[in-house]
Amino acid sequence: MELQVELKRAGEDREKANSEFQVTVADQRATQKLLAGALNILKGFYDKAAFIQRQSVSSEEPAGPPPPPGFKKAAPNAQSGGVMGMIEMIIADAKAMEADALKAEEDSQIAFETFVKDTNMSIETKTKERITAGENQGKAEAEKVEKEQERDGVAEELEDLAGENADLHSSCDYTLKNFDVRQGARDNEIEALKQALSILSGASFGAFIQTLQ
Secondary structure (H helix, E strand, C coil): CHHHHHHHHHHHHHHHHHHHHHHHHHHHHHHHHHHHHHHHHHHHHHHHHHHHHHHHHHCCCCCCCCCCCCCCCCCHHHHHHHHHHHHHHHHHHHHHHHHHHHHHHHHHHHHHHHHHHHHHHHHHHHHHHHHHHHHHHHHHHHHHHHHHHHHHHHHHHHHHHHHHHHHHHHHHHHHHHCHHHHHHHHHHHHHHHHHHHHHHCCCCHHHHHHHHC
16 A cells, blocks of 8 residues: 555654764764863863963062063963863854754654654555445445346246246137037036936936937
8 A cells, every 4th residue: 555655664764864863963962072071171271371370470580581572471361262162162063953953853753653643544544445345345246146136036937927827828728719619518418417307307208209309
């Protein structure tokens, strides 16, 4: 299914993005740690240099010949402030990059989870629709088979009725064709029965003979 392919691809992209995030955060934290260590070393160095300079200025014996007019000594604090300020700025940038990476990772993870949830719901819905469609198709096919069986049964019944009708029609035709013959025979039988009843009732045998003649 296309949605499952998209879900798999999104998972692979999310995994790749998370790996890049891990590397970015690790790099920025390592940078912060390294620069923090360098900053502490510089602080110790400049603090020691400033202390020595103060000691030298407060000493009664001059450390050397006086400087020429207009010469100004380099201020250690100014030098330290420039270098250390730059390092602190880099540390701040590294922290900002780490924070941005964390926020981007959080947003990406939320978006990915939302996508997975929505996609799974879509897959579930389409799966149910496919199952329902299959069930409906199965019911339709079953109903079709049932209707075909009913149709075949009706056709068979009609065929049987047609056969019975043909047989009945043939019998009726035979009866109609032989009706007169059978009716004459029936009349003769009835007349013979009447004569027999007359004889049995005491009619003369001679009259019976004349009747026969």
